[in-house]
Amino acid sequence: MPENNTVRILANQPAANRLVGDMTRRGFFSIAGMVGGTVLLAACSSGGGTGGGAKPGPQATGGKLESSLSMYSWGDYDAPEVLAAFTKELGPKLTVDSFGSNEELIAKLVAAKGTGGYDIIVPTGVYIPQMVQNNLLMKLNKDLIPNLKYMDPAYLSRGWDKNNDYSICKAWGTTGFVYDKSKITRELKTWNDFLDCAQKEASGKTSVLDDPAEITGMYYWANGVDWNTTDDAEIDKCEKFIVETLAPHIAAFDSYPGSGAIPQSAHTLIEVWNGDARQGILASDDPDKWQWVLGSPTTELWMDNWAIVASAPHPEAAHAFINFVLTPENQIKNVDYIGYHTGAKDIEATARKDGLEMLDLVFFTPDQLATMKDGEVNSAQTRTVDIYNKAKAAAGA
Incomplete structure (x- = not known):
């Protein structure tokens, strides 16, 4: 930094x-x-803390x-x-x-x-x-x-x-999505597929992670844009798509669908972290209807x-x-x-x-790992949070 x-x-x-x-x-x-x-x-x-720093506590030495x-x-x-x-x-x-x-x-x-x-x-x-x-x-x-x-x-x-x-x-872990194959009959493979399906057959039945970086990330990952971008023009494009185009089709902002939405079949298209996807599918009465997709062409690590x-x-x-x-x-x-x-x-x-x-x-293959990118805390964070708030408002959440 x-x-x-x-x-x-x-x-x-x-x-x-x-x-x-x-x-x-x-x-x-x-x-x-x-x-x-x-x-x-x-x-x-x-060495230059700026407030909020803690006074050092007792150090561990191997004692009782x-x-x-x-x-x-x-x-x-x-x-x-x-x-x-x-x-x-x-x-x-x-x-x-x-x-x-x-x-x-x-x-x-x-x-x-x-x-x-x-x-x-x-x-x-x-x-x-x-x-x-x-x-x-x-x-x-x-x-x-x-x-x-x-x-x-x-x-x-x-x-x-x-x-x-x-x-x-x-x-x-990483981020991808699951979809209900009994409701969505076409094969979804990429973030572009996710975003397209959300506006069509999964409109009103799509759940996304309740997290600003994940919501904007979908757009950046789908369009080959660095999801750590600080370019105002790219961020403006992201905001326009997420808020005006995608948000009206979103039914829920849910960061833990594995404990509810997936086993309960509450939605048909769900953005989810890999471990939660696994947990939800294993808990489902009909696990075979759920298809996990690692977001591509890129996603996060x-x-x-x-x-x-x-x-x-x-x-x-x-x-x-x-x-x-x-x-x-x-x-x-x-x-x-x-x-x-x-x-x-x-x-x-x-x-x-x-x-x-x-x-x-x-566990993921070397080729899959190569598509996963670390996030950053940078000067775009305030814009990212703003887009998130506007998206929730536009979705009525």
Whole structure:
């Protein structure tokens, strides 16, 4: 991130203080219509926090584990048996609260002067540089995380944290869509197909992710435009299409269709993250009627990460928990439960050996991976959120 480039993380304060239940597992979704106060994180030079930074808490040295541990994460994002086993085997009582967006996570930390009492958090990768620069994250003591050896190097050393000093891959995924083959008889293969079908046979029966970047992303991905563009002309074209052409056909903005819309057949065309698609299809009474499509010609790649709050009150337990979930036996339990690749070494081979279902929605070929692009937090974010708000208004949402 360039120096002196201010990044606006937008969220109103009531929303920042709300704990969300079974919400989305990740996203760039800015909550509550962007009405009210704002939280500003400045991408400044190293060591120069700009307010909201936490005073450093006690550091982990390998001492006795504290009796409790608090995690702030995406909803329903860990296998319950793994969470229970941590407490049973190591002792600390674990409590988990859920947020619905990275913006909400950051706003909560800033409003609480850096902690809110939380130890472990799960931010998406592109937000980590701003969080580090604003002193919101603790530098990991990797001597206390020897199970890092079980991670595939391909999912470490990402651009936002080259040395994994502050974060370790928790899970990663991508965006595509599903459609009901009993209602849509033509084959859909691309984002252009999705957008065309939404205006035709799926009009009024289309659901999109409740996330600004995903809504604008569809247009950019379909039209060969970099979805991180800051070009006003391209953004104007996107706004015109999304708000005026597509939005009137949208029935719902839903970031978690896997728990409802897919198994309930509430819509016939649904934009969805891969793990949620898998969960919804497996829960459906008629799974064969649903067709998953990886968005093409391009789509996104996102990665959520284990991280520890700079002022975490229980740093020993936090390190112990991260080390615990990185074991191969716990990694495969989480893959099966959440339906996302956890970045663990040889995890695909293990999943196939264990007979996990629908693994084409979890693991992707090199050619598919080449079509997935990281997102960015950049100067276009405010426009992206504005388009999202206008689209919801035009759809009557």
